[in-house]
Amino acid sequence: MNMVSINNTAANSFVLASLRQTNNDMTTAQTRIGTGLKINGASDGSAQWATAQSIRADIKTQDSLTAGISVAKAKADAAVAGIDQITKLLDQVKVLTTTAKAGADDAVLSASTLSELQSLNTQITAVIAGSGFQTANYLSGAPAEQTVKIGSDTTATIAVTTLNVKTTGALFTLTEAIDDLTGASDNDNLEVLDVAAATNFLTGYQATLSSFSAGLESQLDFLNTLNDIKSSALSSIVDADMEEESAKLTALQVKQQLAYQALAITNSSSQNILRLFQ
Numbered sequence: 001m002n003m004v005s006i007n008n009t010a011a012n013s014f015v016l017a018s019l020r021q022t023n024n025d026m027t028t029a030q031t032r033i034g035t036g037l038k039i040n041g042a043s044d045g046s047a048q049w050a051t052a053q054s055i056r057a058d059i060k061t062q063d064s065l066t067a068g069i070s071v072a073k074a075k076a077d078a079a080v081a082g083i084d085q086i087t088k089l090l091d092q093v094k095v096l097t098t099t100a101k102a103g104a105d106d107a108v109l110s111a112s113t114l115s116e117l118q119s120l121n122t123q124i125t126a127v128i129a130g131s132g133f134q135t136a137n138y139l140s141g142a143p144a145e146q147t148v149k150i151g152s153d154t155t156a157t158i159a160v161t162t163l164n165v166k167t168t169g170a171l172f173t174l175t176e177a178i179d180d181l182t183g184a185s186d187n188d189n190l191e192v193l194d195v196a197a198a199t200n201f202l203t204g205y206q207a208t209l210s211s212f213s214a215g216l217e218s219q220l221d222f223l224n225t226l227n228d229i230k231s232s233a234l235s236s237i238v239d240a241d242m243e244e245e246s247a248k249l250t251a252l253q254v255k256q257q258l259a260y261q262a263l264a265i266t267n268s269s270s271q272n273i274l275r276l277f278q
Helices: 010-035 046-101 111-129 169-180 187-192 195-238 242-275
Strands: 145-149 157-161
Touching: 010 242, 046 111, 046 145, 046 169, 046 187, 046 195, 111 169, 157 195, 169 195
Parallel strands: none
Antiparallel strands: 145 157
16 A cells, blocks of 8 residues: 655655756746856866857957057157148248248348258157157157067068167258258258158158058958957857846746745645644
8 A cells, every 4th residue: 555645745746856956947947047157167067168258258369469460550650640741841841941941042041941940850850759659759769670579470571670760860960950950051051951861751651661561450450350250259158138037037936936836835735644643
């Protein structure tokens, strides 16, 4: 004959087991909704977790690489912008000298022309000084080869040799010649102001820097594309479907309530058996 237990029944055991599983599933759903992730640790899938961690490490390394390239590009772009401005100032110098040379031979350089030339010279110096980024200035820093790492391979680099246009080259020669002009200078002294040479010197250097910057920008575009691909792959592995998880949580809450009701019914049946012995 089967024994009747008032403490534990098959129905009770089944309901409790179902309730326990439902509570666990609810915790999982709530965690996924809270974090937005379906893979929060190795317990959610060891293979997926390992793959996700590897992708995250790759993205972190790539972000560091991208940051370095971006800074190097900004340094070059600052110098290119500076040269643009200096070239405009040199155009003004050319206009002044051309106008002065068109005057009477051996005429003394006018005070206004001298003042304007000196003012332009001061502006050129200021532009050079202001064309740096962070601690680097590719127009006034010590000439050197600037090498930028653009890939995980140590040999993957792009380099450019910087110049100090403030102390060397045709621009330096021009600015020094303007500094040497005085109120007693005559128009013949303007012959030493080789604006064309200074402009050609700068535009040549600008082309080198622009090419360097373009190479860095191309690599940045490539790295950003790779980053998007990796981020998309990571998302497909670990991201939770919020609509699905929300619907699942609602269904589990209903299931939990039904389990509590079933448990109450089985407990009520046990109480009825006890009343038979009263």
